[in-house]
Amino acid sequence: MGADIVALHEQSQGPVIEKVFDALLPDGSDTILVEDVYAALAACGLDLQDRRIRETVRNLKRHAKGQKLDREGFREIVAPENASLIARGVAGDFIIPNFTSFQRRIGDIFEEVSKVESGQVANYIPQLASVDPDLFAVAVCTVDGQQFSLGDDHESFCVQSTCKPVSYAIALDALGRDAVHRHVGREPSGRGFNELTLNQNDLPHNPMINAGAIMTASLINPGRPLAERFSSVMDVWKRLSGGRRCGFDNAVFLSEKETADRNFALAYFMREHGAFPPGTDLLQTLDFYFQQCSITTDVRQMANLAATYANGGVCPTTSDHVFRAETVKDVLSLMYSCGMYDFSGEYAFSVGIPAKSGVSGALFMVVPGVCGIALYSPKLDVLGNSVRGVEFSRRLVETFAFHTYAGIVDDQDLVDPRRPRVERDAEAAAYLCSAAARGDIGEIRRLIASHIDPCTADYDGRTALHLAASEGEEKAVRYLLTICKDIRPLDRWGNSPLDDARREGHAGTEAILEEAYAAPAEDQG
Incomplete structure (x- = not known):
């Protein structure tokens, strides 16, 4: 059988x-x-x-x-x-049909951002301080599993705080939203990411800051041996990374533990206020948190992880349902509002993409329904974010319509890689012809200012000038005659704008076009 x-x-x-x-x-x-x-x-x-x-x-x-x-x-x-x-x-049926063009644009951004030299590597532990500051890599994975990477893409790094969205998702999937948020809030703190403070309910403000991530760690498989708990987390990272196993840096783990006075203070502060679940082993919880920060990966694996979030919790390259869609929605919401340390509000405003950074220089972004993007560049700004990572993010949304609210702004300069160029051109032609038929010169000017070719034609070869002439819109015809390089375009039936004006009996429009056609070639268009 x-x-x-x-x-x-x-x-x-x-x-x-x-x-x-x-x-x-x-x-x-x-x-x-x-x-x-x-x-x-x-x-x-x-x-x-x-x-x-x-x-x-x-x-x-x-x-x-x-x-x-x-x-x-x-x-x-x-x-x-x-x-x-x-x-x-x-056939071009993936989410980004023209992937070659998309790669080229990402490559251009990468080359420009690679010239940025500012920032300093993290130096609170020797392992981070000794990293080559010039390392730079970016990787992309779409929800259809389209992939590419640039730069030092095989270089491994510690995930540091980029583990927080994963830990939060594991806890949410296992316990549910209500149970998790009995112990951690979901508001930006408005304070430093590791500040000794709690919200009005004596809980850490959100899972994306240190106190919240320590709390989240306490909720993952509580009561089980530490080795078993960490093994389960590593298995999730493997599933998120398309089946590739991540590593672990024991030296970083030991150094993190030795320099963790603030994290110990946060943990004891939360225990003092009764924030932890009953029976929580505080020292084991801290070890568990430091272990998660010491997981190692590369940008290709992290891009796959980000794409899994972009795909509603389903890994694009394995079809593994790692997280529930409801879990991903909650995680992305907090990444958007709290994921970039004390820069989160500005990042949400200017970049508008859910993201999470770490002091190793790692950063991953999630464009829901489209792709995940991961970057690694160890030089940090004063707020602990990768300088090149933030600059890449800015340039990304200046190039592509990836900002969460880009869709409500009519900006023809932004590229939407999800749409084939032929579709965009057809839509542009339809908009322009419609405006010309109505005689809406203001709309025509706006479309032309958005770099739409005034001579663009629809499927039948009819241009804006054809439509304006057919409807007798004299002002629109006069304006189009001044900007069109070809004022005698022929549609699929061999008709020019002048033929249309005559057929429809628009004498005024006919006279305007006859005068234009009689003028010397250098005076036309």
Whole structure:
């Protein structure tokens, strides 16, 4: 029975593989090159290490570059279990259709930000103070598992405070919102991230500051041996990271413990005020918290983690349901308001993306429904955030429509990578033609100022000038004649704007266009 099901599945994927081959086939050829397949995978963002296509990659590596593949040879390479995913990517059905363009823009931002030299590495423990200050890496993973990375992307680092959203999510998933927030608040503190203070209910203000994270640690598998508790957390990190196991820096753990006077003070202060659950072992809880801060990862794994949050708790590269969607919603809400230490309010205002930073120089951002982005650059500003990380964030939202509220602002300079360019161009043409048909010069001016080509045409080849002429909108026609390079465009039926004005009986518009058409070429447009 099992063999029959496999055979049926392979047979059903045959047409899908055929479509992929046809999409990659050069004009006038009946074969493709092996490198064309590699290029197609890279262009749509499918990494060769992606477990979802490992069978296809394994088959592909058996063929030398330069080798030609006919239809049958291609069918032997693309594994049936990978066919649908590859077909989606090649067809542009992933969340970011033009991934090559997206990579290029991210690369441009990375290159500019790499020139920023300000900041100092954390020096409260030797392990952080000795890190190469010039390290810089960024990685992106989308909700469809499209991935790429730049810079020192294999360099591992301690997660430090970026562990806090994970710890909070583990506690929420296990206990529920009400149980967790009986012991920790959910408001920005308005004070220093490690200040000796509690809210009006004698609880730590939120899970993203030290006191709140210590409290969250106390809620994860309480009563179990410390080794078992830490092992369970490491398993969650592995699941969030696409199945790749994270590391642990014991030297950092020991140094954190030796220099933790403030964290010990916070813990005893909370115990004094009765904030911990009954029976909490304070010293074990602190060790557990320091262990979580000492987990190590790299930007590629952290981007996968961030993308899992962006995908509602489901890991994009493994389809593992790590957290409930309700849990992720709560975590992102607090990352947005409290995730960047004492810079959280300004970051929410100017960047507008849920994010969490750590004093190691780590920072991850979550663009819900789109992607996760992770950065590593050890030089910090006075508030403990990565200087390059913050600058990258600013430039990111100056380039892409990723700010939470970008959608309510009509800014044509911002790129929405989720939409194919052909769709954006078609929408722009529709807006412009509609404004021209109404004679709305103010709207036409606004659209032109947003870098929309005044000569852009719709599916039928009709331009704004065609529509204004058809409706007899003389002022709009006069204005468009001054800015259009081509004042004689022909639609799919071979009609010019002058033909439209005549057909509709708009004598005034007809006269304006006749005069413009009679003028010397250098006076037109």
